[in-house]
Amino acid sequence: MKVRIAYIEEPPFYWTADDHRVTGADIELADVTLRAIGVDSIEHHLTSFEELLPGVQEGRWxxxxxxxxxxxxxxxxxxSVPVWSLADGFLLLHGxxxxxxSYAAVAARHDARLGIVAGTVQFDAAKSAGVSDSQVVTFKDQPHAIDALLAGxxxxxxxxxxxxxxxxxxxxxxxxxxxxxSNAGRAPVGAFSFNRSNDGLLQAVNExxxxxxxxxxxxARMAKYGLAETELDSVSAS
Structure with missing residues (x-):
């Protein structure tokens, strides 16, 4: 049984290592889960964030x-059932x-520029806090955003x-x-996603x-990548 799984470049969750091996907290979670349900071949597909949902909808993976x-x-x-619950954070130049x-602090400074990967939930969070369109710079992926941050x-x-x-x-x-x-008092959750017709794989993964x-x-596996127990506890009983 082979399963094709798509990923993007976003450490510590998923990325391509220097030796070209696909790694990360969620890659390891997927591997452990899929092997346990009898999958003997896992094929990784590198894509962009904006292609994740269309790709699985169209059966590309x-x-x-x-x-x-x-x-x-x-x-x-x-x-799938949720696998983590994560608050937002900023990456900034030292100092x-x-x-x-906060997003509100960005909104209060008209000279502040906030980088966000296009299509992510952080865009909605920023807009809800009053960050203007002119303050937001969108990127296709995390590496490009970090390069822009380092370049000022x-x-x-x-x-x-x-x-x-x-x-x-x-x-x-x-x-x-x-x-x-979040304002609701609980950090949003993340989960694997599947074509809506692929119920057999979804149910096996969920189980x-x-x-x-x-x-x-x-x-122990998640701690290796920096995920704290508080980021796992709220979903572990889902």
């Missing part, structure tokens, strides 16, 4: 790595010269808190700021995830 679940996305694909500690073309890059802190940990030029929970999430092995 069988499933996507976890992304945030939204009502709009759930109309297009079938999501945070414009004191950008943007003042902050908005993604997840865990992603920001892991990237900042590995760079003397960068620092991270966690933006905390295994329910057994595995929150286990000692799961926590």
């Amino acid at each position: 069988d499933m996507n790595v976890p992304i945030f679940v939204t009502p709009e996305r759930a109309q297009r694909v079938a999501f 945070n010269p414009k004191a950008l500690t 073309q943007i003042d902050a890059y908005a993604s997840t808190a865990v992603g920001s802190r892991v990237l900042a940990r590995d760079s003397s030029e960068l620092e991270a700021v966690s933006l905390g929970q 295994q995830l329910r057994k595995y999430l929150g286990s000692a092995d799961h926590r």
